[in-house]
Amino acid sequence: MSATTTKHLRTALIVLIAVLAFVATYQVAEAADRGTQPAGEPAALPVADGASPACACCGNSGTGEPIEGAAAVEGDVQRISVDATSGYDPNVIRLTAGVPAEITFSQASGCMAQVMSEDLGFYEDLTGGPKTVRIEADVLQPGEYSFSCGMQMVFGTIIVE
Template identity: 40%
Template structure:
């Protein structure tokens, strides 16, 4: 059976849980962030390496599609770069 899509849920509350996620190379992947804490700088998540920036309204799931064409480790962080997480794309 061929996987068509990878979906990862990340809770945003004083950081990211989980803060390291692993996906497979070449299979489309979506990260869904849900902010459950009103801490200010966590209202934005961004990643230059993965090419996204997303506002995170409180208690509203926000999904980003990430490229999976290259294997490696790619960071994402809050608007002030105080909290971070990592996406590991495995071959």
């Protein structure tokens, strides 16, 4: 065997080892990913401390089941509270037309840190604590309105009747 051939073989061997090492690392990483999301079970919702990757919650909550809630009319105002820690609960809010509404969104972080509605004209930051959005009676005409997280990835509906 010539010196040149030996050199080439050695180079090829080194490349082969590098490729194998890369593939092995990749498979280990993939297995670790699977470990956190067992097949057939929904992924756990991230905790609401902002430590989870941005918008990891959006994938789950954006396609979540409808959770209906109706505002309670108290005197000349109707009120409802919405848990915004991981998706909106409720995410379908029923309001009475012509009565001012106060919707209180809970403190939230990460993907859910802001709540907004172009339809109803509000934008609030929820990282500092709960915020109450007041919608005046003249705005609350019968119809369906949309609200969402600040990234417009997690949505809720307000139905005024």
